[in-house]
Amino acid sequence: MGDSLTEFRTEPTLPAPRARCGTEPRHGAGAPEGRGPIGTQRDSRPAPPEGHEAVMLLDRARTEVDPVLRAALGSLPGPMRRIARYHFGWEHADGSPAEGGAGKAIRPALVLAAAAALGGSEARAGAVRAAAAVELVHNFTLLHDDVMDRDATRRHRPTAWTVFGDEGAILAGDTLQALALRLLAQDPHPAAPAAAALLADCVVELCAGQYADTALERRGPADVTLDEVLAMAEAKTGALLGSACAIGGLYAGAGDADVAALDAFGREAGLAFQLIDDVIGIWGDPRRTGKPVGADLAARKKSLPVVAAFASGTPASAELAELYARPSEKEDLEHIAQTVERAGGRDWAQGQAADRMARAMQQLARAVPDPEAAGGLLALAEFVTRRSS
Amino acid sequence: MGDSLTEFRTEPTLPAPRARCGTEPRHGAGAPEGRGPIGTQRDSRPAPPEGHEAVMLLDRARTEVDPVLRAALGSLPGPMRRIARYHFGWEHADGSPAEGGAGKAIRPALVLAAAAALGGSEARAGAVRAAAAVELVHNFTLLHDDVMDRDATRRHRPTAWTVFGDEGAILAGDTLQALALRLLAQDPHPAAPAAAALLADCVVELCAGQYADTALERRGPADVTLDEVLAMAEAKTGALLGSACAIGGLYAGAGDADVAALDAFGREAGLAFQLIDDVIGIWGDPRRTGKPVGADLAARKKSLPVVAAFASGTPASAELAELYARPSEKEDLEHIAQTVERAGGRDWAQGQAADRMARAMQQLARAVPDPEAAGGLLALAEFVTRRSS
Numbered sequence: 057m058g059d060s061l062t063e064f065r066t067e068p069t070l071p072a073p074r075a076r077c078g079t080e081p082r083h084g085a086g087a088p089e090g091r092g093p094i095g096t097q098r099d100s101r102p103a104p105p106e107g108h109e110a111v112m113l114l115d116r117a118r119t120e121v122d123p124v125l126r127a128a129l130g131s132l133p134g135p136m137r138r139i140a141r142y143h144f145g146w147e148h149a150d151g152s153p154a155e156g157g158a159g160k161a162i163r164p165a166l167v168l169a170a171a172a173a174l175g176g177s178e179a180r181a182g183a184v185r186a187a188a189a190v191e192l193v194h195n196f197t198l199l200h201d202d203v204m205d206r207d208a209t210r211r212h213r214p215t216a217w218t219v220f221g222d223e224g225a226i227l228a229g230d231t232l233q234a235l236a237l238r239l240l241a242q243d244p245h246p247a248a249p250a251a252a253a254l255l256a257d258c259v260v261e262l263c264a265g266q267y268a269d270t271a272l273e274r275r276g277p278a279d280v281t282l283d284e285v286l287a288m289a290e291a292k293t294g295a296l297l298g299s300a301c302a303i304g305g306l307y308a309g310a311g312d313a314d315v316a317a318l319d320a321f322g323r324e325a326g327l328a329f330q331l332i333d334d335v336i337g338i339w340g341d342p343r344r345t346g347k348p349v350g351a352d353l354a355a356r357k358k359s360l361p362v363v364a365a366f367a368s369g370t371p372a373s374a375e376l377a378e379l380y381a382r383p384s385e386k387e388d389l390e391h392i393a394q395t396v397e398r399a400g401g402r403d404w405a406q407g408q409a410a411d412r413m414a415r416a417m418q419q420l421a422r423a424v425p426d427p428e429a430a431g432g433l434l435a436l437a438e439f440v441t442r443r444s445s
Numbered sequence: 446m447g448d449s450l451t452e453f454r455t456e457p458t459l460p461a462p463r464a465r466c467g468t469e470p471r472h473g474a475g476a477p478e479g480r481g482p483i484g485t486q487r488d489s490r491p492a493p494p495e496g497h498e499a500v501m502l503l504d505r506a507r508t509e510v511d512p513v514l515r516a517a518l519g520s521l522p523g524p525m526r527r528i529a530r531y532h533f534g535w536e537h538a539d540g541s542p543a544e545g546g547a548g549k550a551i552r553p554a555l556v557l558a559a560a561a562a563l564g565g566s567e568a569r570a571g572a573v574r575a576a577a578a579v580e581l582v583h584n585f586t587l588l589h590d591d592v593m594d595r596d597a598t599r600r601h602r603p604t605a606w607t608v609f610g611d612e613g614a615i616l617a618g619d620t621l622q623a624l625a626l627r628l629l630a631q632d633p634h635p636a637a638p639a640a641a642a643l644l645a646d647c648v649v650e651l652c653a654g655q656y657a658d659t660a661l662e663r664r665g666p667a668d669v670t671l672d673e674v675l676a677m678a679e680a681k682t683g684a685l686l687g688s689a690c691a692i693g694g695l696y697a698g699a700g701d702a703d704v705a706a707l708d709a710f711g712r713e714a715g716l717a718f719q720l721i722d723d724v725i726g727i728w729g730d731p732r733r734t735g736k737p738v739g740a741d742l743a744a745r746k747k748s749l750p751v752v753a754a755f756a757s758g759t760p761a762s763a764e765l766a767e768l769y770a771r772p773s774e775k776e777d778l779e780h781i782a783q784t785v786e787r788a789g790g791r792d793w794a795q796g797q798a799a800d801r802m803a804r805a806m807q808q809l810a811r812a813v814p815d816p817e818a819a820g821g822l823l824a825l826a827e828f829v830t831r832r833s834s
Contacts, residue, residue, distance in 0.1 A: 133653040135660070200619065204612045223593045223659045226615060227652040230589065233619065234652075237626040238645035241638045249630045249638070256627035263616040263623075264522040270612045271524070 110165075110439030113432055117165035117187065118158075124188035125158075128235045139228035143199055143216045159211065162440060163190045163300040169432035170304025170318050173424045183307035185243045186251050190300045192236035193255060197262050197296075199229035204270060233259065247306040254306070258299035265291025277358050277366045277380055285363045286408075289330045290323060297326035301433065305423065317423035324416035325437040331409035332441050334359040335402060338393050350389035353396075356380055360408070365401030372399035413441055499554075499828030502821055506554035506576065507547075513577035514547075517624045528617035532588055532605045548600065551829060552579045552689040558821035559693025559707050562813045572696035574632045575640050579689045581625035582644060586651050586685075588618035593659060622648065636695040643695070647688035654680025666747050666755045666769055674752045675716070675797075683715035690822065694812065706812035713805035714826040720798035721830050723748040724791060727782050739778035742785075745769055749797070754790030761788035802830055 129140045141147040144158045164187035171183040201207070202215040203225045209215060217225035240252035268288040272280050301322035305315040337352045338361060352359045362380075366373050376395045379388065396402065416437055424430035518529045530536040533547045553576035560572035590596070591604040592614045598604060606614035629641035657677040661669050690711035694704040726741045727750060741748045751769075755762050765784045768777065785791065805826055813819035 132649060135656050136649065136653050196619075200615060204615065221659075223656060226589060226593065227656045230585075230619070230622065231649050231652045233622055234626075234645040234648035237623075237630075238642050241626075241629070241641035241645060252630035252641070253627050256623040256630060259623035260521060260525065260620050263620045264525050267524050267612060267616045270610075 107435075107439055109431070109435040113165045113169060113436060114161050114439075117168050118161040120168070120184050121161060121164040121188045121191060122158075124185055124239070125191060128188065128192065128239060132231060132235075135224070136228055136231045139216055139220045139224045140195075140232060142219060143195060143225075143228060145211055145213065149214075149219045159194075161191065162436065163194050163296060164188065165436055166190075166297060166300040166322060166433065167304040167307075169436055170301040171307045172304075173308070173429045173433055174305055174310045174314065175308025179304075179308040182245050183304055185239050186245075186248070186303050186307055187300075189236040189239040189251075189255060190296070190303060192232045192239070193259060193262075194296055196229045196232035196236065197259075197266070199225045199232065201266055203229075204266065245307060247303075247309070251303045251306050254299055254302055258295050261291045261295040265289075265293075265295065268292075272358055275358075277356075277362065278377055280358050280363050280366070282360075282363055282367055285358060285360055286327070289360060290327055293330040294323035294326035297329075298322035310423070314423045317419045321416050321419035321423060321433065321437070324412045324419060325440060328409040328412035328416065328437075328441045331360050331405045331412065334361050335405045335409075338362075338396060339402065350393060353389050353392045361396055361401035361405040363401075364404040365396040365399035368399045368401070368404075370399045372396075375399075409441060413437065496824075496828055498820070498824040502554045502558060502825060503549050503551065503828075506557050507550040509557070509573050510550060510553040510577045510580060511547075513574055513628070514580060517577065517581065517628060521620060521624075524613070525617055525620045528605055528609045528613045529584075529621060531608060532584060532614075532617060534600055534602065538603075538608045548583075550580065551825065552583050552685060553577065554825055555579075555686060555689040555711060555822065556693040556696075558825055559690040560696045561693075562697070562818045562822055563694055563699045563703065564697025568693075568697035571634050572693055574628050575634075575637070575692050575696055576689075578625040578628040578640075578644060579685070579692060581621045581628070582648060582651075583685055585618045585621035585625065586648075586655070588614045588621065590655055592618075593655065634696060636692075636698070640692045640695050643688055643691055647684050650680045650684040654678075654682075654684065657681075661747055662745075664747075666745075666751065667766055669747050669752050669755070671749075671752055671756050674747060674749055678719045678749060679712060679716055682719040683712035686715035686718070687711035699812070703812045706808045710805050710808035710812060710822065710826070713801045713808060714829060717798040717801035717805065717826075717830045720749050720794045720801065723750050724794045724798075727751075727785060728791065739782060742778050742781045750785055750790035750794040752790075753793040754785040754788035757788045757790070757793075759788045761785075764788075798830060802826065 125144070126146075129137055129144065129146075132140060138147065138151055142149060145154055146158065148154045167183055167187035167190050168180050172180040175182075198210065199216055202210060203217045203222050207215055208218050215225070216228060220228070236255065237252055240248045240255065243251075265288055268284070269292060272284060272288060298319040299322070302315045302319035305318040310318070334352070337359060338350065353362070362376075365376055372395050376392070376399055379392050379395060382388070417434070420430050420433055420437075424433065514533070515535075518526055518533070518535075521529060527536065527540055531538060534543055535547065537543045556572055556576035556579050557569050561569040564571075587599065588605055591599060592606045592611050596604055597607050604614070605617060609617070625644065626641055629637045629644065632640075654677050657673070658681060661673060661677060687708040688711070691704045691708035694707040699707070723741070726748060727739065742751070751765075754765055761784050765781070765788055768781050768784060771777070806823070809819050809822055809826075813822065
């Protein structure tokens with residue numbers, strides 16, 4: 057299972073959910089004037105400006121959040137600091153400085169975009185610390201998930217546990233969770249306690265999702281239902297994107313209903329992302345993802361398209377059951393991928409992703425009725441799910 | 446390394462540091478009138494009432510904190526709830542209810558006693574949630590430490606990872622950390638944010654201590670210095686006891702200096718405990734500890750008495766080096782224990798423990814000059830280190 061938005065795959069795979077979006081006129085037509093170059097209409101054509109806006113938002117988020125993250129990591133005792141910095145891509149294994157690789161900062165960008173959407177630039181500026189906290193939680197879960205999943209590569213580099221041992225990765229992860237909640241505990245903003253509670257709840261959900269994932273992996277693929285994998289993916293991936301948006305809303309002083317809608321927006325977009333990520337994990341380009349294509353198949357993971365293929369009841373699904381039961385060899389992967397596709401796994405995942413994005417748009421319209429104000433969140437959601445490039 | 450105060454060993458091994466305590470007259474003579482039965486003088490004779498007071502405080506803490514803990518665990522999703530309840534001793538592996546076994550609640554008792562010492566019963570009542578948070582952090586670290594140390598038994602039962610797998614124990618631990626910080630985030634008490642920050646800092650220190658422990662275990666016992674093991678033990682064991690006392694102080698509205706002194710009191714008492722725990726881990730009674738005697742020796746752990754023995758430069762330490770280099774067999778353990786003792790490891794540990802307790806008393810006198818008010822904390826520290834029984 058592709059488990060994060062840490063790195064982006066770059067193939068466009070999601071059909072734009074335009075018909076569904078049409079039910080929400082504010083978003084169907086709502087190009088944020090003046091955000092794209094020269095007043096381009098967002099939905100009137102395939103839109104490079106949206107991708108640009110998202111990249112700009114991500115860059116800005118990274119620039120704003122990085123100093124907070126670096127200060128937080130800098131406060132750690134030596135070995136924990138070193139492991140955390142390695143994981144963030146700021147240091148090589150030998151402790152020498154490294155360039156970048158800390159991921160695309162999608163979650164901090166969502167926090168800041170949500171705060172800006174409902175509270176303008178002042179709310180945005182007040183939410184930087186919370187954005188860093190969300191990124192710390194994300195990275196804590198990556199460190200632990202990699203240990204449990206025995207994933208050896210992340211962001212094109214050996215995972216922390218392969219370099220520093222399981223203990224190092226587990227303890228650095230524990231430490232990042234503590235740093236996240238410390239950032240919020242020390243944040244004088246009136247929204248900080250509610251944000252901390254929400255983020256802690258999210259951690260509980262993330263853990264439950266990861267546990268469900270490992271439990272599902274132990275069962276036969278034919279025994280796993282689509283509902284189960286979708287629920288697991290929502291907990292593992294959707295929850296933190298939802299929380300990021302909700303926390304941004306809290307920092308803008310949003311009411312419960314808007315915070316809940318922002319949460320739902322992030323969840324649905326996160327699920328759309330996960331579906332696409334799983335698709336690209338089977339059929340995508342390894343040079344562009346940092347993760348070998350077919351790795352999920354080689355590991356016999358029950359990713360969303362695979363479970364859909366198993367559930368299809370087609371002749372191809374029976375064939376897939378046979379293939380999944382055999383020991384994996386590299387030359388089989390292409391054939392397995394084709395079989396998942398013939399069983400309808402790819403189409404189902406892409407259709408589901410479009411549905412989820414449509415639902416995300418509806419929730420966004422509920423929380424942020426002004427299309428101009430919603431532009432940043434929309435651009436980020438589209439960027440994540442590659443609808444627009 | 447005996448790694449927690451979760452279960453108590455029951456052999457009296459620590460000589461009372463009376464001479465040193467004498468430098469702090471308030472504690473040398475300060476029997477908390479009316480706390481022991483019929484005004485007994487604490488320092489005038491070996492004092493069963495002190496043990497009784499501690500037991501009472503522990504029972505009361507457990508009674509007050511349990512409902513908060515049970516509610517917090519009850520809010521978890523199914524599998525995480527089950528693992529956490531199992532770990533707390535409230536359920537058997539099959540999910541049926543179990544009786545007790547959740548440990549002695551020393552940390553919650555310290556939080557409450559510190560709050561009471563400086564703020565009376567009102568402060569004490571306000572600190573129950575924080576006391577539960579500290580207990581959750583403690584149990585989070587136990588779950589993770591057991592995974593890393595491959596410890597198979599805790600509180601007389603199989604550890605969580607042996608029952609629910611590494612993932613289950615890691616994720617349940619992550620979840621308990623989140624619950625702890627959520628409790629504080631949702632606590633309207635004005636001290637809650639500072640307590641949350643302090644507790645998060647403590648988690649960082651606990652993790653660094655555990656990492657140091659695992660790193661030390663990989664080095665040859667003769668290459669490890671006493672300062673290193675003492676620093677590690679302070680981080681692993683002292684930090685959370687110190688934080689418990691400091692948090693209690695925060696909930697009583699104590700100033701920075703008093704909070705720091707309470708922290709130091711807990712740290713020193715924690716180190717005294719660890720020294721005694723390590724002594725009992727080598728020479729104690731397994732029926733009374735829930736942990737087989739000699740287990741640390743069998744695992745070739747560099748517990749405090751062992752490192753002291755190695756550092757002694759005696760003929761016995763050379764002999765010990767030879768014994769530690771051989772593969773362990775059960776019949777060797779008694780002989781190894783004798784060798785550690787002949788090399789002075791036992792005496793050193795007991796002397797250090799007495800020193801640490803003396804320092805703890807000094808810090809306590811600084812934070813809580815009124816001996817009557819300090820009685821609860823004193824009784825708990827003495828109980829923990831078995832000075833009084």
